[in-house]
Amino acid sequence: MIALFTDFGADDIYVGQLKVALLRHTPAGTSLIDVLHTAPNFGPRAGAHLLAALRSWYLPDTVFLAVVDPGVGSERDAAVLHADGQWFVGPDNGLLSVVAARAARARSWRITWRPAMLSASFHGRDLFAPMAAWLSRGDLPSDKLDETAGLRVQLGGDDLAEVIYIDHYGNLLTGLRAATVARSARLVIAAGEVAYARVFADAQVGQAFWYENSIGLVEIAVNCGSAAAQLGVRVGDRVHVTGDQ
Incomplete structure (x- = not known):
């Protein structure tokens, strides 16, 4: 199962492109669940707390593709997080950090891989979606990742x-x-x-x-x-x- 959490807007052009990118790398029958596409615009801090509250309703091994990314195209890192049996893929801008801080067990990686075609403004489609698809197949592509001691941007686990x-x-x-x-x-x-x-x-x-x-x-x-x-x-x-x- 791949769970989508974004600020893209359900009625705009972006969610469809995201799903096509995922389906290109996943087997037939993969479940794509729309968690939310109206997360607060440009708000990774608010999104981080909302994501942390929502995650408990999803199965172990769920891969969350979480994109609230006002810094797309900048020097901010791209991250993979494994927290209490679930996977999270998205920008390292605080969005994943409340989940990480509240987890009993967490590991994190920086995504070093870059596709041949990478839009400067749509890393959700071109960078995060393929990574989420690989993880949903049980594939942790170590040649595309560097493990880190923790996420670079950390908001902590407080309310x-x-x-x-x-x-x-x-x-x-x-x-x-x-x-x-x-x-x-x-x-x-x-x-x-x-x-x-x-x-x-x-x-x-x-x-x-x-x-x-x-x-x-x-x-x-x-x-x-x-x-x-x-x-x-x-x-x-x-x-x-x-x-x-």
């Missing part, structure tokens, strides 16, 4: 008290793991303050609240409404935890 994603409902996913926040705590964000509710139905229609979402993160929502619109929040806005913690 991120920011909005990291806004879904199409206007719900605000944060980089806070819900297990670390007391249910008695209140969250302050932008001009609003919200208390905990277990599910949407426990809040009044139009009321903002926070809850533990299905991937274990603190999420701020409005029952039958948009928290992003009601609270005036964007990705990157800070979240402050108050009260009992």
